[in-house]
Amino acid sequence: MATDESATVAILDAGSQFSKVIDRRVRELAVHSEILPLDTPLDVLAKYKALIVSGGPGSVYDAAAPQAADGLFDLDVPLLGICYGMQMMAMHYGCRVEAGEVRQDGVFAIQLASEPICPLFADLASAETTEVLLTHGDSVLEVSEDVRSVAATDEGIVAAIEVRDANKAQFGLQFHPEVDLSVEGMTILRNFLFAVAGVPATYTLTSRKEMAIEYIRGMVSGDDKVLVLVSGGVDSSVCATLVNEALGPERVVCIHVDNGFMRKGESTQVAAALRAVGLELDVIEGAETFYNAHTEVDGVSVGPLNELVNPEAKRKVIGDTFMRITNTKAAELGLDPNAVFLAQGTLRPDLIESASKLANASATASVIKTHHNDTALVRLLRDAGRVVEPLQEYHKDEVRQLGLELGLPEHLISRQPFPGPGLAIRILCAHSAFVPPNAAAIAEVLAGATAETPDYSAAVLPVASVGVQGDGRTYASLVGLFGPVVADDTLATVDAIDWRHVFDLAKSIPKRARGVNRVAYVFGERVANGDAALATITPTLLTPDVIASLQEADAVVNAILGDAGLLTKLSQVPVILFPANFGVDGARCICIRTMVTNDFMTGVPALPGTELMPKAVLAAIVDALLALPNPPARVVYDCTSKPPGTTEWE
């Protein structure tokens, strides 16, 4: 069907992690939308009813920054710039845009300007303030005469602008109205679309089930068979059910790969759970193959996996090994390699975070992490038209709804996500301690942040992990927080900690400490910054002893969460092993990372002492981990939201 641009919003993609989320929100408001490259020519854009420019990892003042067509801001079309989009607008109108002293990643309150209130902020619960998700390092430090600042953070950073020229309907938001964490984001988008731009609400959502089945039948014709890769997670169970419905069971072969990085007993449970819903699963024992696997990256052989420390290298080997194992299986089954299709439960975030060209209209997105289902070999097969991915447009919550529509049991649909590379990415590998290049500057920020609350202190730990900040990937230091300890009583200790204060510190430290993207609370006696015990690690690779020790820790945590009824209340709880040893030779640390989110693009950790993480449960977890035969050097609790941290550590 041809697009009626006069009833459609064009979303110009500057490389954001959230372009597809904007698209989805607009459609939920019954407005048709299309994602276009940032540099789409003006004559095309002029036909649209409204324009939204997304965020992106670039900096508008960089010569190499992604550009829109010249004259974008002279078009007579209502325009909303989000983050990078707002910064472009500000720069066009002569405002000063620079990397500020403070960066902001997470949820913050903004103060709204009055007299008059900006039309985007009409009908908010309060006329003075609202909570929004920000993720930026560049800021509008000074507005020009052409522009009015219509909202600011508590520190006076411009959070929203309006172009003064009454003939122009142009607005900019430094924050992201499209994500759940901006609590009134939908009202703000609604105000832009309807009150400002007058877009008609004529779009109706087509049934996801019908669309998916039509897509599968369109792709796999005749008698061709489909090998469905089934992990037992939500996405692949929904994917397998859809392929089954679309093509009939005689054309479907479901395979599950035990890559050696599954949870304790997971593969056996998965096979049983899927049999119970009528899906026969062929389980491939792949552990040995994975441990010893290599792959080629940019013409160079990388591997074996059990000797790699770089997280992206690990991911690439794992993804390509999934493909090779699948090909071998296809040959064993006597399937013609030129006529067999591969189905997998790829979601939109997998493609966005891997910077797949399928998901990013502008080719300007940053690779946050290469998902195992989007590596080089998968892309080759996809280009050959052989990869069936009926869920590629959706986020997790949409897949869950679709699963319910398909009649899958609640317990399958509500399972916590588990990444394909599994525990392999939840083990931080390293040969030596990580020392940030600006250690002294970070130490100064940490001392300042805790100066007024001497019961608490902060120190840089000797490891780095992946984060997502300002739409870009970061690989940066972990900060540990220390607080009161009640000797020999973990519950009393957990109770003595002012968790709100700890979470405030976790939010404020990455604002000023460049090179820090994650903050975790460290249980146990305080260690002073600069102490040698904070600088030592136990060299760590993906070896069977390390994997087994994380499997044990993960099983202990999950058993306690299950008994407390928290596995479905918390969206996801990665348990992570990292090599800091606090001066104890051969020991490593275990982290508990709770995440509360719907779409898995953003999220917050559960605050201890709330119903999502009762203090008694947290204390029980810490005690149980310390009682393991191979106890961790320390147990830590991640206090970082996404952004700046990702859900997984790696």
Ligand SMILES: Nc1ncnc2c1ncn2[C@@H]1O[C@H](COP(=O)(O)OP(=O)(O)OP(=O)(O)O)[C@@H](O)[C@H]1O
């Ligand atoms: N161990 C595995 N064996 C076979 N296929 C797998 C395995 N792990 C992942 N996959 C494939 O990769 C896809 C993406 O993995 P992902 O973890 O994102 O989804 P999922 O496991 O289906 O769901 P969830 O996100 O709930 O864990 C899966 O849908 C599946 O097709």
Ligand SMILES: O=c1[nH]c(=O)c2[nH+]cn([C@@H]3O[C@H](COP(=O)(O)O)[C@@H](O)[C@H]3O)c2[nH]1
């Ligand atoms: O199948 C997967 N293959 C992968 O390579 C992968 N990496 C991250 N994840 C999952 O994606 C979600 C977001 O994770 P992050 O915040 O760490 O990016 C979380 O649910 C992660 O568990 C993966 N799933």
Ligand SMILES: NC(=O)CC[C@H](N)C(=O)O
């Ligand atoms: N999310 C964004 O659009 C960020 C814009 C820019 N990369 C910054 O960090 O400020």
Ligand SMILES: [Mg+2]
């Ligand atoms: Mg999974």
